[in-house]
Amino acid sequence: MSFHNGPVTKALMLTLGANTFIVGAFQFKHYFRLQLVPHITKYTQWWRILSYQAAFQSSSELFISQILLYNVSVALERVYGSRKFSSYIFVSGVVSTTMTVLGMLAAGWFGINTSFAGPIPILFSILYSYYRVIPSAYRYRIFGVSLTDKTPYYVMATFLALINAPESIALATIGILTGAACRSDILPFKSYRLPSWINKVASAFRPLIGSTEPGYRPNSVLPELGQSGTHVPTSSNGEAIGSAGVDIAEPSVMNRSPVEAQNQTTGREPTSEEISQLSAMFPEATRVQIVNAISSTSSLEAAVERLVQ
Template sequence: MAQFTPIRGFVNTPVSKSICIIFTIAAVMVSILEIKYFFNLQVDPFILEYSQYWRIVIYQLTVVNESDYLICILLWFSYKNLERFYGSRIYLSLVTVLALYNALCCFIVMSVGQLITRLISYALYAKLGWISEVEAFDQMIFNKVIPGPLGIISSLYICYGKVIPVSYRFNIVLSAPTPPSLPEDDNSNEFELESEDLTKNTSSRELTLTNHLQIHILYTLLILNNGYLSIIPCMVGLFLGNLHVNELLPGAKWTLPNSVYRAFVHPVQTISKLSGLFDRNVNGGYERLSRSSDSLVDDGQDQESEDQTNNGEQVIRAETPVRPLGSQFFDTFRT
């Protein structure tokens, strides 16, 4: 089976690993808790009537169906080559910038499209007396989009095709090659066909593909998976991706603080450090010794007491005068 990337696993790609883990946990928790409706981005009624602008921020965090999850997780896994190209911290910064731009631009496109739709519906239908058609016309492409990071993935799709080189190409033969026809009265040239003529005759019957084929197939499925609900975020993402690769996207070179990057890549270590700082503040600046430290202190105290005992024995032995060998011999047989 062909690999999506030349290096297996998440070798030197901690950001891609964290994104896949967080994306999976978020999708599972949303499905278990049955809160998929929180992530729907719809102009009418959520934005116009209820003013729920927080949906613009969170609608890209997770998907609401299994097919979108499978395609997105495969594309996130394939984009780990981008992390190796940009570097982990710059790649995470790029994903953050693209997420902000996609959320804002997608909402602007939906709002402007909704306004233009209402104007067109009023001009075409209200003036003609067909007032009932206005409500149906509002429920079209500019009113709702599918939740998920489709815009971010679309922007990274353009970056992938721009910066990741092609490793190999392969040909798919669509039909068997047919030799060129020869005149009937000229049998001497039957086995003297030139290679150039044969190449020209068979070139149109082959399809040349690259190792980027998997990415193209997955992204095409992502666009077509939800019909017109995927059009706006994907088109906006492709537009922003082209701006980025042409260095026309403002703020694209901004980088996240190192503390934020480490918290995203190593959340367990960050939580342990924060808990240690909290314990220090609660205990007045002192940190409780661990069990290993306590054992080291106890061992040190035991060693110190043992040394003191040995030193005491040495002192006592030093106070006793050493008796000569002759005195010891006579004392033995004196009794």
């Protein structure tokens, strides 16, 4: 299974899967529910405020959530970056938990004692940002109804919201409100980022998740000059031209290596001291990855952040 630069999503999927399996196998489900009476008011079990979003209550919920996370969360993490995406999940957990507790207190005034369980609010908060940030790739019609490539994910999310109604509907609503709050310009959640030291600690677990450095993708659409059987059209003065008659880069530019191309863009030349320092901090990273990170950023701290992501 390839996660395509989705280390945070992969960690989230593995954590939820392991927690749900352990909770179900050892019959611990009753510890992962949150209810105002008697859990909070009678037994003062405040730790349930943190545990109720740690695992799903059924395998069907887990199955749907894993499909959604793999297809939705990875796409969102590609756009946000790993640090911003992990910060978004953290803020979503805090905001959704606060909304859940306040909702339970408000419902208690009307004699409603609802029990909540599962990380559905975080999942629907991710879905809300996916709806707002990721555009549709294509559209199609079935029986005259206009649909997009994102429609199947929304249908599965609807099933997840109805699977344990009305509790799951309430959690899904809290998740959507959480996503709107986290993306709001009025509240400070949108610009919040986790401290950098957390990223440094998380980098120690990188071998367990796998390599996340994207491969080099050249910008040139023409084949390398000098290859056998390759002919590049030229103008009257000997310059290479494209199919539309527009001059293209000279051969020296086309044959430039990835590192040289990055240096040409940023004008920053990595020093041996910087390379040695990052090699000691990231022993799993290759020299090419380290040089590319330094060359494409304006400071060593930014290069560290890119390698962590």
